[in-house]
Amino acid sequence: METWLTSLITKTPQEGFELAIKLSRMGVKYTQPSAEVRDKLRPAYAENADSLTMASHVVAVNFQTVAAANNYWR
Template identity: 50%
Template sequence: MSSDLIPNNSLIVATPEEGRALAMKMARLIVKAAQPDAAIREDLREIYSQNAGMLLQTCQIVATEFATIAAANNYWRN
C-alpha cells in the first residue's frame, strides 16, 4: 500500500485538538485505501452526504480513531 495510514508513523500528538485532527485524517486515509479511485470516491460522496445514517457511521469511525489516539497519548495527562 503506497499511502501511510498513520501519518508520520506515530499517534503521539501534543493536544486533544491535534488528536482529533489526526483521527479525521486517519479516517479519510482508510477510505482512500479502501477505494483508491478518486472519481468513485467523489461519486459516492454525493450518496453518503444525503444519508444521515452514513454520516453518523462516519462520526463513529472518527470517534473510534480518536479514542485510540487518546489512549496512546495517555489522555494528555503527564
C-alpha cells in the first residue's frame, strides 16, 4: 500500500477529527481493497441509522487516539 499516514499530529482538533475519519476508512480499505465494492456498499449503508452509528463509533475510537497524540490540542 502507498504511504498514507506519516504523522498523527494535526494543527486543529477538527483536522484531528478528519484524520480519525480517514483512519476509520483505511481500516475498511485494508479488509476490502476494491473501491468498486466499497462504492457499491455505500448507498444502503449510508441510509441505515445503525450503520451510521457504528461508523461514528469507530471514528470516536480513532479520535481518542489522535486527540491523545496531540495532547488534546491544549
